[in-house]
Amino acid sequence: MAAAVAAVAGPVLLYKHFDFDPVMVHRAGYATLFFFGVVGGVTLFLPVPMLTLVFAGAGVLDPVFVALAAAGGMTVGMLATYFVDTLGSSFMTRLIESRRGRFGQMTQKSADWFTKSGTQSSFFLAAVPNPVYDFAGLIAGSMRVPVQRFCVGTFAGKSCQTSAVAFAGFFAAGRIPGL
Numbered sequence: 001m002a003a004a005v006a007a008v009a010g011p012v013l014l015y016k017h018f019d020f021d022p023v024m025v026h027r028a029g030y031a032t033l034f035f036f037g038v039v040g041g042v043t044l045f046l047p048v049p050m051l052t053l054v055f056a057g058a059g060v061l062d063p064v065f066v067a068l069a070a071a072g073g074m075t076v077g078m079l080a081t082y083f084v085d086t087l088g089s090s091f092m093t094r095l096i097e098s099r100r101g102r103f104g105q106m107t108q109k110s111a112d113w114f115t116k117s118g119t120q121s122s123f124f125l126a127a128v129p130n131p132v133y134d135f136a137g138l139i140a141g142s143m144r145v146p147v148q149r150f151c152v153g154t155f156a157g158k159s160c161q162t163s164a165v166a167f168a169g170f171f172a173a174g175r176i177p178g179l
Contacts, residue, residue: 030065033057034073041077041137050074051129054165059173063166070166071158074126078154081137082147118145119153126157 033053040048050070057066113121118140125136140150 030061030069033066033069034076037070037073037075038077041074042080051162051165054162055169055172058166058169063163063170066169067159067162067166070162071155074158074162075151075155078137079147079151081134082141082150084138084141114140114143114145118143118149122150122153123157126154127160128157129161 036048036053037050040050054066054070057070114136122136122140122145125133136154137150
C-alpha cells in the first residue's frame with residue numbers, strides 16, 4: 001500500500017517542484033517517453049524521473065499510450081543490464097558466492113526466486129517502485145532466466161506501474177493548483 005501511495009504522490013510532488021511544460025511534453029510525445037524509459041533502464045545509478053514524466057505526459061497525451069510507451073522503453077532499457085551479466089563476467093554470481101551474512105542471504109533468495117519463477121519475479125519487481133529493480137536485469141541474466149520470460153514479466157509489471165501513474169496524471173490534470 002505504501003508503494004502505491006509513493007508511486008502516485010511522488011510524481012505529484014516532483015511535478016510541482018520541477019518546471020514541466022505541458023506543451024513541450026505534447027510536442028515531444030510518446031517517442032520521448034520511450035527514449036527516457038530506455039535511458040532510465042540502461043543506467044543503474046543515473047536516476048531518470050520516469051514516473052514524473054509519465055504523470056506529466058498523461059496530462060496532455062493519451063494515458064494508455066503514455067503508459068505503454070514508458071513501459072516499453074523501460075523494458076528495452078532493462079535488457080541491457082540483462083545481457084551485461086549473461087555475456088559478461090557474471091557479476092551477480094560472483095557477488096552471491098563471495099558474500100556471507102544477511103546481504104548474501106538476501107541476494108541468494110532473490111536469485112533462487114528468479115531461477116524458480118523468472119516471469120513472476122520480474123513482474124513483481126517491476127510493478128512496485130523500488131531501487132532493487134535496477135538490479136533485476138543483472139540477477140535474471142546471471143541466473144539465465146529466458147529473455148522472453150524476463151521481458152514479458154518486466155513489461156507487464158511496468159505497464160501496471162505506469163498505468164496507475166498515467167491515469168493519476170490524467171485525472172489530476174487541471175485539478176491540482178499549480179499543475
